[in-house]
Amino acid sequence: MTNVLTVAADEKFDAEARLLIIGAGAAGLCAALAAKEAGIDPVLIERDAVPAGSTALSAGLIPAAGTRFQRAKGIADDPQLFAADIQRKAHGEGDPAVVDAVARGSGPLVEWLADRYGLPFDVVDNFNYPGHSALRMHGLPTRTGLELINALRNAAEQCDIIILPERVAERLLADHDGRILGVEVVCGDGTRERIGCATLILACNGYGGNPDLVRRFIPDMATALYFGHPGNRGDAVLWGEALGAQLAHLSGYQGHGSVATPHNILISWAAMMQGGIQVNSEGRRFCDESRGYSEQATDVLRQPGGIAWDVFDARIAAVARQFEDFREAERAGAVLTGTTIEELADKMRVPATVFAAEWADVERLKAANAQDRFGRRFIAGQSCVPPFHAIKVTGALFHTQGGLAIDGSGRVKRKDGSLFPNLFAAGGAAAGVSGGQAAGYLSGNGLLTATVLGRLAGQAAAAQLTD
Numbered sequence: 001m002t003n004v005l006t007v008a009a010d011e012k013f014d015a016e017a018r019l020l021i022i023g024a025g026a027a028g029l030c031a032a033l034a035a036k037e038a039g040i041d042p043v044l045i046e047r048d049a050v051p052a053g054s055t056a057l058s059a060g061l062i063p064a065a066g067t068r069f070q071r072a073k074g075i076a077d078d079p080q081l082f083a084a085d086i087q088r089k090a091h092g093e094g095d096p097a098v099v100d101a102v103a104r105g106s107g108p109l110v111e112w113l114a115d116r117y118g119l120p121f122d123v124v125d126n127f128n129y130p131g132h133s134a135l136r137m138h139g140l141p142t143r144t145g146l147e148l149i150n151a152l153r154n155a156a157e158q159c160d161i162i163i164l165p166e167r168v169a170e171r172l173l174a175d176h177d178g179r180i181l182g183v184e185v186v187c188g189d190g191t192r193e194r195i196g197c198a199t200l201i202l203a204c205n206g207y208g209g210n211p212d213l214v215r216r217f218i219p220d221m222a223t224a225l226y227f228g229h230p231g232n233r234g235d236a237v238l239w240g241e242a243l244g245a246q247l248a249h250l251s252g253y254q255g256h257g258s259v260a261t262p263h264n265i266l267i268s269w270a271a272m273m274q275g276g277i278q279v280n281s282e283g284r285r286f287c288d289e290s291r292g293y294s295e296q297a298t299d300v301l302r303q304p305g306g307i308a309w310d311v312f313d314a315r316i317a318a319v320a321r322q323f324e325d326f327r328e329a330e331r332a333g334a335v336l337t338g339t340t341i342e343e344l345a346d347k348m349r350v351p352a353t354v355f356a357a358e359w360a361d362v363e364r365l366k367a368a369n370a371q372d373r374f375g376r377r378f379i380a381g382q383s384c385v386p387p388f389h390a391i392k393v394t395g396a397l398f399h400t401q402g403g404l405a406i407d408g409s410g411r412v413k414r415k416d417g418s419l420f421p422n423l424f425a426a427g428g429a430a431a432g433v434s435g436g437q438a439a440g441y442l443s444g445n446g447l448l449t450a451t452v453l454g455r456l457a458g459q460a461a462a463a464q465l466t467d
């Protein structure tokens with residue numbers, strides 16, 4: 001069955017909404033809140049009974065520059081610095097207009113959610129992620145995406161925004177020029193509905209949950225654990241292909257090299273950034289852990305058995321413990337403890353002599369503020385003392401970064417660069433700002449483009465409808 005159906009301009013629908021949004025994750029809900037504020041009643045179509053998406057699985061950290069939360073802690077930052085960090089990590093591959101829009105919109109986004117909808121953000125100030133030249137990760141108290149999505153959904157409910165649950169958008173209905181006229185949805189009971197719209201926002205994330213598309217665009221991760229929402233099946237890309245939309249950075253993705261196995265719990269990269277290291281099952285280090293967790297996914301998967309060990313101490317565990325996920329890993333028994341490196345090696349079942357030599361080498365480098373053989377610079381003051389901890393981890397695919405090419409307000413581009421008249425995309429449905437490689441992903445690019453572009457797309461769609 002074709003996934004974009006050409007229909008006549010006077011097609012009759014079962015229901016009508018001026019603004020339809022597909023997907024009620026962070027992108028869809030931010031778009032809906034922004035549109036509602038601008039006087040448009042949006043309707044969201046959501047596959048699940050209760051909206052969750054990958055947003056609920058995330059740590060819920062949104063990078064934002066120049067916020068009052070940063071100023072209160074004396075952190076100097078601005079959108080230009082942030083945009084430069086994004087492009088440095090993305091090797092300059094991010095679309096400058098989109099990078100500029102998200103960097104400039106990030107501070108206002110976080111303050112908007114805090115001030116208008118009461119989300120209690122603060123800025124994480126006890127560790128930084130690779131590639132950020134200022135402390136700018138803003139999170140909610142539990143540091144979970146579940147708290148974020150629940151807060152966004154509550155805000156939408158308070159504003160009487162309609163979310164149609166248990167409905168999968170299956171086909172777009174468009175005229176000959178690519179103007180979207182409506183969406184065909186399949187309801188939970190198998191019945192079909194056609195909902196007409198004047199404007200459509202795609203907020204249905206990427207293709208991590210579609211093994212065929214992962215194999216096609218990201219073969220390196222074809223057999224890796226997919227840790228995102230399984231309902232994100234690449235519909236935006238498939239619709240875009242059929243409509244003649246421009247697609248960009250399809251090989252880009254957010255990977256992660258630190259998912260506790262077999263427990264499947266995210267272990268924060270704080271463990272590495274505070275002076276922890278990874279060793280393989282032979283007790284050897286294998287790369288510079290401070291480059292970023294995204295590129296680390298394939299490095300871990302290349303090790304014997306596709307696993308590695310995060311190794312750190314009690315000081316680092318205390319920093320990681322701010323994340324509910326880390327506390328869950330402790331409860332699940334994923335965190336091993338040893339009073340000496342040899343005792344820990346025994347519990348990890350790695351060769352104690354090799355591991356102890358690696359560990360001693362790292363501690364020497366820390367004391368000397370020196371660089372290792374992989375290019376990692378260790379820092380004095382991050383020395384580790386007993387007791388030591390280790391967690392067995394693997395590499396995973398978190399979400400895809402490729403998608404529909406958009407302008408700075410989320411409007412979708414045709415192959416020739418012109419804009420579709422009434423089609424927007426935000427979050428994982430749109431091409432991100434990380435370029436075409438896992439290494440291009442700067443921490444937080446996912447929720448950054450979901451929340452900021454969601455808001456911008458909602459505002460622009462509403463402006464179009466009220467013109």
Ligand SMILES: Cc1cc2nc3c(=O)[nH]c(=O)nc-3n(C[C@H](O)[C@H](O)[C@H](O)COP(=O)(O)OP(=O)(O)OC[C@H]3O[C@@H](n4cnc5c(N)ncnc54)[C@H](O)[C@@H]3O)c2cc1C
Pocket residue numbers: 022023024025026027028045046047048051052053054055056057058059060061062063145167168169170203204205206227228229231232233235254266398399426427428429443444445446447448450
């Ligand atoms: C474990 C993990 C940790 C992460 N941590 C962070 C972090 O701390 N910071 C950060 O910036 N990013 C993080 N990310 C990435 C981040 O979660 C995503 O980039 C972000 O949530 C994407 O938001 P979204 O609204 O585009 O998609 P989602 O939140 O996935 O929402 C998409 C919604 O669309 C629905 N949907 C899909 N297709 C259809 C359809 N055809 N019809 C109807 N509904 C449909 C889905 O059910 C879903 O509810 C993490 C990801 C993972 C997996």
